[in-house]
Structure formats: structure tokens, C-alpha cells
Amino acid sequence: MSVVARQGFKYSIIGYIGFLLGTVSAIFIFPNDFEFYGKLRYILPTAEMLVPFVVLGISYANVKFFHTVEKDGKKQNMLSLSLLAVFINFLIFSVVFFILPYFYPKFSHLEAWKSKEMILPLILLLSFCAIFNKYTSNYKRIVVSNIFDNLLPKIANLGAFCLFYYFALSQNIAFAFFFGIFALMLFGYIYYTNKLEKIQLDFNTDYFKKDNFWKEFFNYSFFGFLGTFGNYLAINNFMIGEFMGMEEVGIYSVLYALISLISIPQLGLFNISAPIINKTLADGDMVELDRFHKKTSLSLYFLGAVLFSCIMVGFPYLTKLMPNNGTMLREYEPVVWIWGSAVLIDLATGFNGNIISLSKYYRFNIIVMLLLAGLTIGLNYYFIKNTDLKLIGIALSTAISLTIYNIIKIAFNYIVFKVSPLTIEMIFVSIICTLAITVAIVLPNFDSSFLNLMYKPAVVLVLIYIGNYFTKIFPLEDYLNVKFIKSIFKFK
Numbered sequence: 068m069s070v071v072a073r074q075g076f077k078y079s080i081i082g083y084i085g086f087l088l089g090t091v092s093a094i095f096i097f098p099n100d101f102e103f104y105g106k107l108r109y110i111l112p113t114a115e116m117l118v119p120f121v122v123l124g125i126s127y128a129n130v131k132f133f134h135t136v137e138k139d140g141k142k143q144n145m146l147s148l149s150l151l152a153v154f155i156n157f158l159i160f161s162v163v164f165f166i167l168p169y170f171y172p173k174f175s176h177l178e179a180w181k182s183k184e185m186i187l188p189l190i191l192l193l194s195f196c197a198i199f200n201k202y203t204s205n206y207k208r209i210v211v212s213n214i215f216d217n218l219l220p221k222i223a224n225l226g227a228f229c230l231f232y233y234f235a236l237s238q239n240i241a242f243a244f245f246f247g248i249f250a251l252m253l254f255g256y257i258y259y260t261n262k263l264e265k266i267q268l269d270f271n272t273d274y275f276k277k278d279n280f281w282k283e284f285f286n287y288s289f290f291g292f293l294g295t296f297g298n299y300l301a302i303n304n305f306m307i308g309e310f311m312g313m314e315e316v317g318i319y320s321v322l323y324a325l326i327s328l329i330s331i332p333q334l335g336l337f338n339i340s341a342p343i344i345n346k347t348l349a350d351g352d353m354v355e356l357d358r359f360h361k362k363t364s365l366s367l368y369f370l371g372a373v374l375f376s377c378i379m380v381g382f383p384y385l386t387k388l389m390p391n392n393g394t395m396l397r398e399y400e401p402v403v404w405i406w407g408s409a410v411l412i413d414l415a416t417g418f419n420g421n422i423i424s425l426s427k428y429y430r431f432n433i434i435v436m437l438l439l440a441g442l443t444i445g446l447n448y449y450f451i452k453n454t455d456l457k458l459i460g461i462a463l464s465t466a467i468s469l470t471i472y473n474i475i476k477i478a479f480n481y482i483v484f485k486v487s488p489l490t491i492e493m494i495f496v497s498i499i500c501t502l503a504i505t506v507a508i509v510l511p512n513f514d515s516s517f518l519n520l521m522y523k524p525a526v527v528l529v530l531i532y533i534g535n536y537f538t539k540i541f542p543l544e545d546y547l548n549v550k551f552i553k554s555i556f557k558f559k
Contacts (some may be wrong), residue, residue: 081210085217086331092225093324099390100232101317106182107224107245108320109313112304113179114189121156121194124291125149126201128284133205136274144269146202146260151270153194161187178308185242192249199256203263211259215252223248293433296440299468303447303461310451311458318395319458322402325385328378329410332370340418344425356422357486364417364488369496369541371414373531375407376500377524380507384523387516402462409466412473417488419476428483435475442468492540499534503527 097104129149136145164187168175179186200212227245230236260266275281300323308316340363347356382403386393423432446467450460481487507523507530535541 081213081217085213085221086327088218088225089221090324090328092221092228093321094385094389096225096390097228097317097321098393098396100228101314101321101395103231103238103241103313103317104224104228104320105308105313105315105317106238107227109178109304109308109316110182110185110189110245111220111224112301113182113308114186114193116298116301116305117160117186117190118193118197119292119295121160121190122153122197122292123156124288124293124295125152126197127291127294128288129198129201130205131287132284133202137205139274141269141274142264143267144271144274146198146266147268147270148272148275149198149202150195153198154191157191157194160190178313179305185246189246189249192253195253196249196256199253199260203256203260206263211255215255219248219252290430290433294436296437299439299443299465302440302443303465306444306447306451307458307461315458318399319402319461321396322399322406322458325378325382326403326406326410329371329374329407330414331374332367333414340421344418344422348422348426353485356484360417360422360486360488361490364415365490365492365496366541367417368411368415368493369535371411372496372500373528375411376504376527376531378403378407379504380523380527381520384516384520388520399458401459405459405462405466409462409469412470415488415493416473416477419473419480419488422480422484422486423476426484428479431479435472435479438475439468439472442471492538495538495540499531499538499540500527503530503534506530 126149129145132145133142136142164183168180174180196215200216203212223245226248227241230244231238231241257266272281275284303319304316307319340359343359344356347353347359382400383397386397389396420432423429443464446464447461450456450464454460456463477487477489504527507526510523510526512519513522532543535543
């Protein structure tokens with residue numbers, strides 16, 4: 068088995084373990100105390116949202132220019148100066164952060180200010196981790212970094228919550244554990260990087276001054292920085308925490324864990340599709356790119372629609388099995404419908420953004436990312452200030468901005484590349500799933516919520532299978548057989 072195959076398999080395993088850990092915790096553990104869970108879920112996304120202002124895209128430049136500096140024997144020089152630049156950026160960022168209340172007094176009333184003892188050190192740790200993450204990826208080693216980025220944050224959330232809720236320890240001890248996991252992550256990155264190649268700090272600037280290489284490095288970093296503003300999930304967490312409260316952040320985070328189930332088919336899509344997209348773009352074979360785009364998008368939409376349908380009919384009964392019967396989650400059921408529909412639309416567009424980012428028009432992706440961030444912030448603020456919809460308003464905001472974002476990319480790709488992810492089969496998928504959901508909802512209920520949770524999604528699956536059998540939309544027979552299942556465990 069090749070290094071890439073081994074790394075790809077292990078990466079997927081770690082990804083699914085992390086996904087299951089986060090989802091199970093969100094459903095059965097965190098609903099015990101939405102307030103404290105909300106604090107945890109506010110601190111990390113807020114830090115992640117501010118990290119780009121410290122890293123400034125330098126991590127991406129460590130990938131872009133790696134082979135250039137490697138050829139000149141200056142890898143360690145680039146890594147060292149990148150870490151130094153991040154540290155200096157953090158000092159400047161901290162100064163601005165602390166003097167901001169003097170110019171904008173309301174800033175001192177924000178939750179971000181009140182939680183600065185946790186958020187600021189976390190920003191520094193995550194910024195250093197971002198540099199090491201991208202740097203080590205140049206060695207085609209992605210498994211360890213996936214453990215650090217995927218598993219450890221979930222362990223930090225779960226461990227801190229259990230210490231506070233189940234062991235009745237103070238919040239300070241729980242937060243100390245939370246922060247300690249991220250400190251461990253940084254030390255782990257340093258150790259692993261040193262194991263790949265001994266770290267030799269070199270802060271000499273002569274190489275970067277030669278031929279104004281630093282300008283090229285800075286320009287690329289700046290475009291990488293601009294491309295990081297599309298993290299609407301972190302924006303949502305921050306704004307909910309500031310304008311609604313930590314309890315709502317906790318509820319929102321649990322709902323997100325449920326809705327993210329719909330995106331399971333999308334895991335690893337870019338890694339799989341990137342070489343094919345690259346080749347078709349290089350060959351100018353837009354017919355093949357369009358065919359592959361449509362096929363992949365239909366598969367994602369079909370599988371996502373199946374999962375969405377099961378969640379829709381099972382959600383009311385799942386909430387009754389949660390701690391405190393999930394009463395507060397049930398009140399926000401429209402969030403699942405609205406946000407889930409937006410995620411489905413996102414799945415239907417396939418790898419729209421990847422086509423743009425791998426082409427010479429990659430800067431357009433940055434523009435639409437900024438548009439997504441601006442729309443999300445603006446619509447969130449409107450719904451929070453002018454309506455009483457609360458989290459439903461946030462869901463509407465996310466759905467509107469994400470849909471506009473995807474429509475723009477569909478139009479751009481069709482105009483420039485003459486490719487589109489949309490097919491008539493997607494309409495048939497929508498009709499079949501809608502009928503399946505409707506039938507399952509009107510069927511009689513058992514007294515047991517657990518039985519309802521099992522049998523209603525099962526009815527949905529059977530009806531979708533029957534509908535697909537006659538319409539031949541998705542080749543299920545290619546996947547529901549012994550030969551395919553056995554092939555999953557073979558790697559050549």
C-alpha cells in the first residue's frame with residue numbers, strides 16, 4: 068500500500084471517529100447543561116475566527132513555497148520566520164485588543180472581552196498549530212495532524228464538560244483542562260515536526276530579501292488570509308454568544324451536530340476529486356468535467372437527501388431520548404428543517420468551489436467567501452435585532468447566505484467553464500424523499516419513542532429504495548453487494 072493510500076485510509080478513519088465522538092456527545096451528554104457547553108462552544112469558535120488575523124495566511128504560503136525553499140535548503144528558515152512573524156502578529160493583535168475599549172467602550176461589555184483570559188492564549192496556540200499543520204502536510208503526512216485538529220478539540224470539549232457536570236469540579240478546573248488539551252496539541256505538533264525533520268531555528272532574513280522574495284511570499288499570504296473569512300459557523304457561534312447567550316450557543320451547537328450528519332457523504336470529496344478536476348482543467352476537457360461534476364453532485368445530493376429524510380422523521384423522537392427530554396431542542400425543530408435544506412443545496416452543488424480554486428480564477432473564490440461572511444453577519448444582525456426568531460433567524464440567515472453563495476458559484480462555473488452540477492434527476496430525488504417523509508409522518512406512533520425512532524426512518528429508507536428502484540436515479544446495486552463491501556477493506 069502506498070504512503071498516500073495508507074494516509075488517506077487512516078485520515079478517513081480518524082475523521083469518522085471524531086465525527087461519531089462529537090455527534091454522540093452532542094446528543095446524549097451536552098444537553099445536560101446547555102449553558103456550560105455554550106461557553107465551551109463560544110470560546111473555541113471565537114478564537115478560531117480571530118486566528119486568521121494573527122496568521123495572516125502565512126500557513127498557506129508554507130505549502131505554496133515549500134518546494135522552492137526546499138530546493139534552496141531554506142525550509143527551516145521559512146518555518147522559523149513564519150513562527151516569528153506569527154508571534155509578532157499576535158503581540159500587535161493583543162495590543163490592539165487591549166486598547167480597543169478606549170476607543171470603543173462597548174467592546175469591554177462583549178463576551179469576547181470577558182473571556183479574554185482563555186481566548187487570547189488559545190489564539191496564540193492555534194496560530195502556531197496552523198503553521199505546523201500546513202508545514203507537515205508537505206511531507207504527505209496528514210494523519211497525525213488530523214488527530215490533533217479533529218479528535219483533540221472534541222476530547223477537550225467532552226473532558227471539560229464531564230469534569231464540570233459529572234465530577235462537579237469548578238469551571239476554572241474544567242477550563243484549565245480545556246486549555247491544556249490545546250497546549251498538548253501544540254507540543255505534539257512540535258514533537259512530530261521535529262521527528263519528521265529536526266527543527267533548526269534560523270531567523271536570518273537574507274534569503275527572503277533576495278530578489279524581493281518576501282513580497283511574493285507576503286502577497287500569496289494575503290490572498291490566503293482573505294480566503295479564510297467564509298467560516299460562517301464560527302461567525303454564528305460568536306454572534307449568538309454576544310447577542311443571545313451561552314445557552315443558545317449550546318443549543319445551536321447540538322443542532323449543528325445533528326445537521327452535519329447530512330454532510331457525511333461530502334467527507335473527503337476534495338481529496339478524491341482534486342486530481343480529476345486538475346487533469347480535466349489542464350486538458351481543457353470541459354465535457355468530461357461536466358459529466359463528472361453532475362455525477363458526483365447527484366450522488367452527494369441523493370445520499371444527503373436520504374440522511375436528511377431520516378433525520379426529519381426521527382428528530383422528534385430522538386429529542387425525547389435526550390437528557391431532560393430535549394424539550395428546548397424540540398422547540399427549535401424548524402432550525403433543522405431550514406438549515407438542513409440549505410446544506411442539501413450545498414451538497415447539490417458538489418465541488419463547485421474546488422473547480423474555481425484549482426483554476427486560474429481562484430481569486431474569485433476569495434470574493435465570494437467575503438460575500439458569504441458579509442451576508443452572514445448582516446443577516447444575523449438583522450434577524451437578531453429586528454425579529455424574535457432567535458435561532459430560527461440564525462438558521463434563515465445561514466440558509467439565505469449559503470444559497471446565494473452557491474448560486475453565484477454555479478452561475479460563474481456555467482459562464483466560464485460551461486459546467487453545471489444540476490440535473491433533472493435531483494427533482495425526482497426531492498419528490499421521492501418528500502413523499503417518503505410525508506408517509507412516515509402520517510403513520511401511527513407507538514408509545515415507545517425508541518420504537519418510533521427506529522421504525523419511521525426505516526419506512527423512509529424502504530420507500531426511497533422502492534422509488535429509486537423504479538426510477539433508477541442512483542445505482543444502489545453497485546454499493547449494496549458483498550463485492551463492494553469487501554473492496555472497502557482492500558487497498559492497492
